[in-house]
Every structure is written in structure tokens, then in C-alpha cells.
Amino acid sequence: MGDDASSPPLLAALDGAVLLLTLNRPETLNSLTSEMLVALDRALEEDAAEQAVRAVVITGSGRGFCSGQDLTELPGQAGDVDVRARLASDYLPVIQAISTLEKPVIAAVNGVAAGAGLSLALACDLRVAAETATLVQAFVRIGLVPDAGATYFLPRLVGLGRAVELSLLGDTVPAAEALRIGLVNQVVPDAQLLAAARELAGRLAAGPRSLGLTKRLFRQSLGSTLAAQFDREADAQAEAVATEDFLEGLAAFSEKRSPRFRGR
Ligand code: T3D
16 A cells, blocks of 8 residues: 555645645555655645645654655665665755745644654644654664754754754654644644644635745744844845735735735
């Protein structure tokens, strides 16, 4: 299941202005194969770039969100695979695509997010978790280092001390604890996860073009100085004031009504 034509490794569905991407290898808790990563990259670079799409939700089918790299594809078991090449060719494009897409991307963490599966969730803009979901920096358990952007995003989300602790110990973090330490933004009852993620995505999808510019600014700020950020904010604001959405925002304010943003 998950790898033949009748059951592709990634499902994509458009729900209004929200693109729902479902990792679809439930028998291995949606472990990441090259085929799945290529499909995910294509969906993020092409489908998500469509004008009609204004927010993206990534989730998993079955009881897991994503168990990370498919261990049956690792070197030693599946031939002499070059890990550097695989990370550069399969993982980096996906993580970059999420990060640079100027539309909100939400991870709906329905079950365990482990290893690079957690990295995938960390790269998203917001994380909504089911109350029985768990998150684990699983790399240490098999003698690897955190990868797929985990050492970049994790300390920025939870602080260096907590990031090191989670990565050295590899302990399972329940959803409630993940919420407490800022690893996820929201925890909801399992049965309400997709509805909650869709509602949040729908709200963001109805937002102005400036959401994408805001995302860009925060991404740039991570390695920036205050002075450089002032410049970038000014550039982005110059773009924002030139949008139809800004005019609509002003009109709605003066007419005392809710704005109808169109994402441009
Ligand atoms: O070269 C490179 O690309 C390096 C890059 C590395 C990036 C990484 O992501 S490294 C980390 C890889 N992920 C892991 O190490 C996690 C492995 N999985 C687990 O530790 C556990 O499965 C979980 C903690 C995620 C969940 O545990 P549990 O008890 O809920 O489920 P389970 O019974 O262990 O798993 C269910 C099935 O999924 C099972 O198959 P079976 O026995 O029913 O036939 C299990 O083997 C399979 N599965 C789970 N994770 C993976 C997997 N199969 C392949 N690859 C997996 N990652």
C-alpha cells in the first residue's frame, strides 16, 4: 500500500483555497522514500504555487504523521547510498520549498512525527497536533545526527537548551508537553484534528498577500541584523502597500466592514 499506482505515496486535494497534502504510506507510519519526497517537492513547487491555493496543510494517513527516512532505504541495507547526495537531492528541496513558499504551511500532526518526519513538521509555519500525537528526535536512537533542517528549526522554536536535550536524549514528547515547550502551536482532540487544521488554514487562506511577505521576513530575520531587517521590512512594506489587498483593507476599515482579501 502506498507505493503502487492505485495508492500513491502522496495524496493532494484542493479544498477551497487550501491544498491538503497527505503522506500516504500508512503501513510504515508514512516513512519517507525518495518517491514520496519527489512527489512532495513537486506538489509544493507546482500545485501550491497555483494562484487558487492560499494555504497548505500537510498531514499523514493512518495512525502516524511521518516516521522519518524509510529505514529500509538506508545504506548498508539498500546498497551503497550516498547520504549527502540523498539529503541534498531529496530532502533539501522539500524543506526549502516549505520555507520559501510565500503562503502559510500547516503541519497537522495526526500521530507520531519522528526523525526527518519531525523535521518536516518543524519546517512548517504552524503545527496543530492531535492530543495522542507524539514527537521524537529519533535520530540518536539509531546512531544518527538530526538532519533535514532539524538543527536549524528546532533551537529557533524551543531554544538551544531544549533542542539539545530533545536531540541527545531522543525521548518521546507527548502533544501536551510539545505545546507547553512551543514545539506545536495547538493541540486538539484526535477526531477534530483535520477540521481544526482546515479551519486554521481557511482563516489564513482568507488573509492578505502580506501573510506571504511576513513569512518571508521572519525567514530572513533568522540570520540577520536589526539594521538589515529594517531594510527588509521597508522593502516588504513597499510591496504590501502596492497590493490590492492593502487597498481593500483600507476601504474595509473606512466602511466599517470586514475586508475581502484576494491574496494579491
Ligand atoms: O540516508 C539518509 O537519508 C539519512 C537520513 C535520515 C533521516 C531520518 O529520518 S533518520 C530517523 C528515521 N526514523 C526512525 O528512526 C524512526 C523509526 N521508527 C520508530 O522508531 C517507531 O516506528 C516509531 C517511534 C516512529 C513508532 O513506533 P510504534 O511502536 O508506534 O510503531 P512501529 O510498530 O515501530 O512501526 C509500525 C510499522 O512501521 C512497523 O512495521 P511492521 O512491523 O508493522 O511491519 C515498522 O517497522 C514500520 N516503520 C516505522 N518507522 C519506519 C518503519 N519502516 C521503515 N522506516 C521507518 N522509518
